[in-house]
Amino acid sequence: MTAEPQDQSQPHPWGQTAATAAFGAYALLGRLAAPLVRHYLRRRLARGREDAERFSERLGQASRPRPNGPLIWIHGASVGEAQSALPLVERLRHDWPDFAILVTSGTVTSARLMGERLPQGVIHQYVPVDLPQAVEHFLAHWQPQIGLIIESEFWPNLLRGAAARGARLVLLNGRISADSYKGWQRARPIIVDLLGCFSLIAARTPEDRDRLLGLGAGTVASPGDLKAAAPPLSADPAKLAELQAGIARRPCWLAASTHRGEERAIGETHRALKPRHPGLLTLLAPRHPGRAAEIRRELESLGLTVAQRSLSEAISPATDVYLADTIGELGLWYRLAEVVFVGGSLVPHGGQNLLEPAKLDCAILAGPHTANFARLATQMSDCGGLRPVGGPADLTAVVDDLLGDPAQRRSLAAAAARYAAGEAGALDRTMELLEPLLRKASGMD
Numbered sequence: 001m002t003a004e005p006q007d008q009s010q011p012h013p014w015g016q017t018a019a020t021a022a023f024g025a026y027a028l029l030g031r032l033a034a035p036l037v038r039h040y041l042r043r044r045l046a047r048g049r050e051d052a053e054r055f056s057e058r059l060g061q062a063s064r065p066r067p068n069g070p071l072i073w074i075h076g077a078s079v080g081e082a083q084s085a086l087p088l089v090e091r092l093r094h095d096w097p098d099f100a101i102l103v104t105s106g107t108v109t110s111a112r113l114m115g116e117r118l119p120q121g122v123i124h125q126y127v128p129v130d131l132p133q134a135v136e137h138f139l140a141h142w143q144p145q146i147g148l149i150i151e152s153e154f155w156p157n158l159l160r161g162a163a164a165r166g167a168r169l170v171l172l173n174g175r176i177s178a179d180s181y182k183g184w185q186r187a188r189p190i191i192v193d194l195l196g197c198f199s200l201i202a203a204r205t206p207e208d209r210d211r212l213l214g215l216g217a218g219t220v221a222s223p224g225d226l227k228a229a230a231p232p233l234s235a236d237p238a239k240l241a242e243l244q245a246g247i248a249r250r251p252c253w254l255a256a257s258t259h260r261g262e263e264r265a266i267g268e269t270h271r272a273l274k275p276r277h278p279g280l281l282t283l284l285a286p287r288h289p290g291r292a293a294e295i296r297r298e299l300e301s302l303g304l305t306v307a308q309r310s311l312s313e314a315i316s317p318a319t320d321v322y323l324a325d326t327i328g329e330l331g332l333w334y335r336l337a338e339v340v341f342v343g344g345s346l347v348p349h350g351g352q353n354l355l356e357p358a359k360l361d362c363a364i365l366a367g368p369h370t371a372n373f374a375r376l377a378t379q380m381s382d383c384g385g386l387r388p389v390g391g392p393a394d395l396t397a398v399v400d401d402l403l404g405d406p407a408q409r410r411s412l413a414a415a416a417a418r419y420a421a422g423e424a425g426a427l428d429r430t431m432e433l434l435e436p437l438l439r440k441a442s443g444m445d
Contacts, residue, residue, distance in 0.1 A: 019189035026156055030131045037129055051108050057126035060137030064123050067100035070441050073144035073167070075104045075127055079328075080353065081150040082110040084173065084227040086117055087427050088148070093119060095431065096438055102142055109327050130155040139165055145441040148434075150226070151175045151204070154194050163197040168437050171195075172430065173226045174203040176211040177350065178371060184215050192216035202433055205375045221433055224426030225355070225376070232359040233331030240332055246315035247281060247336060251403050254283040254333050254362075257352040258343035263295045265346055265392035267302045270320055272396050277403050281315065285324040285333050287343060287352065292325035299323075334360040338409050339402045341365045341395060344372075354380060355423065358416035363402055363409040365389050385416030 030037075041058055044050045050058065057063055072092060076082040082105045089101060103114055104127040114124040125142075128134035135157045147162050147169045163169055176184070184191040195201065195217045202221045203209035209222040255266040263284065270282040286295055292310060299306050304320040307313040309329075315322050324333050334340060334357050345351040345367035354376050357364050365387045370377035380386035387402070389395045402409050439445045 019193045022187075022190055023156055023160065023193065027132050030157060031133070034131050034133065037131055041129065049108065051111060051126065054111070054126060058129055058134070059131075060128040060134035060141075062125060062138070062141040064125065066142055067123075069098060069100060070145045070443075071100045071102055071142060072096075072441075073102045073104065073142060073147045073162075074150070075147065075153060076110070076150040077127075077153050078105060078107045079110045079113055080227070081105070081153075081173075082114055083117075084230050085148075085150055087229040087231065088172075088226065088430070089122055090119065091427060091431055093122070096442065098442055099146075099438070102144065113328060128158070130157045132157055132161075135161045139167075146170065146437055148172050149198075152180070154191070156190075156194060159194055159197040168199045168441065169197050170200040170202070170434065170437065171198045172202050174201055174212055174220070175208050176215065178211075181211045181215065188216065199437060200433060202430060207375060223429035223433060224423060226426055226430060227353060228355055228420065228423035229427035230355075233334060233356055235329070235331035235335050239329075240335055243315070243332060243336055250279040250281045251277045252281045252283065252337050253339040253341070253399055253403065254285065254337035255341045256285045256330060256333060256343060256357065257287040258284060259287055259347055259349050260291065260294075261347040262343050264298055264302070265395060266341070267299045267304055267321065268392065269396040269399055270304060271302055273400050273403070274320070276400060279317075280403075281319060282321045283324055283333050283337055284321050285330060289325040289327060292323055295325075296323055330356065331360070334362055337362070338413065339363050339365070339399060341367075341389075341399070345369045346389075346392065346395070351377065354386065355420050358385060358420040361413045361417060363387070363412035364416050365395065365398055365402075367391070367395070380416060380419050383415055383419050385412065385419045387412060 041050055045052060045055060054063055074085050076085050085103065092099065092101060101122045103118060103122060103124050105111060105114065106127045111124060111126060118124055128138040139161050144167045147167045149169060149171050151173050152175045195215065201212060201217050202223050203212055204225050206222050209220045212220045266282060266284055270280060274280050292308060296306050296308060299321050305318050306321045306323055307315055307319045308323045308325060310325045340357045340362040342352050342354055342357065342364060348369045350372035351366060351370035354364060354366065354373055366377060367389055377386060381388055387398055389398050
């Protein structure tokens with residue numbers, strides 16, 4: 001764990017007065033725009049992107065009573081952040097059983113995941129939209145003593161309101177991309193104020209730590225990536241056995257968490273390699289399953305035969321590409337394919353989580369755009385746990401190479417697994433950082 005005790009913030013011509021005015025204008029705008037925001041949420045509800053049964057939670061209305069005693073609030077925006085909080089929840093329950101725990105997230109998918117995986121007694125609620133009234137309702141009901149905010153959720157009303165009520169806020173796995181850093185530099189007094197809401201800031205990587213310091217944070221720790229402490233993605237044993245039977249002994253590789261602009265390259269790789277690897281099956285799990293119809297049309301335009309999981313289409317001997325367009329089943333696909341390309345990296349998106357396949361014995365490939373996981377990608381590549389690919393043609397060559405070389409696949413997967421295991425100490429280091437705050441909130445100090 002490293003920390004930088006010096007405040008590297010620089011004066012800004014706006015000054016704090018302008019920041020205060022900006023927050024005042026933001027809060028006023030929120031009050032005036034509340035009817036429009038509610039209308040927007042109802043449109044999302046009609047499209048299935050909000051939870052009909054728990055819609056009022058998005059407006060700050062709690063659907064559960066607050067437990068007695070001190071309460072820890074943990075917030076992660078979506079599936080990835082919420083999932084990275086699960087080991088932290090387990091550890092807090094074990095080490096600090098006197099605290100009640102509330103977990104919030106903002107998406108239907110993350111709520112479903114939390115419903116399945118949170119321990120009994122841990123409460124999940126949807127995070128309120130950042131309107132003053134919704135935030136006031138939420139905070140007045142839950143009254144958290146400690147708030148653990150995962151990654152980069154800088155909602156002004158929520159953070160400032162919680163801090164004003166005396167909650168000790170902690171930014172965990174703090175993440176600032178290069179683009180976000182440039183954007184926040186143009187609104188420096190605002191981010192300085194928001195970072196000042198936190199009693200403790202723990203960055204995901206040394207690079208994130210440096211950017212947070214550059215934006216005006218004071219002391220920033222770097223205990224490591226909490227996602228490294230997450231358990232391997234789960235998979236239903238019956239579904240896994242069924243899929244394994246359908247694939248049988250066919251050579252198989254996976255393109256996971258792909259983005260627009262990558263699926264055509266995946267299809268062209270399959271078409272090029274099919275004559276060299278008879279019976280080849282490509283599994284394709286898009287990052288956004290709602291794009292499945294578009295992806296299918298593109299693959300079929302290449303002359304490929306596609307089976308689609310959401311339509312209950314089985315894998316047949318004629319299937320070229322199995323379109324895994326479901327949510328929450330990535331653990332299945334990582335267990336079925338020894339060669340895995342992690343998407344969001346052939347296009348300038350910044351890449352997706354490389355540690356998830358590293359924990360499931362996968363030989364991992366990624367394209368050149370891995371800015372979201374730059375340190376991870378570099379270190380995994382340096383230790384032999386990741387094969388970088390420069391573009392579509394290189395992807396085809398590397399997949400061809402690995403499909404034909406079991407020993408190389410095993411070596412790559414083993415190196416990735418060793419790296420993932422070495423990163424897992426992030427949770428212990430994070431708990432050490434949290435201990436003084438937890439002791440104080442529990443009345444021990």
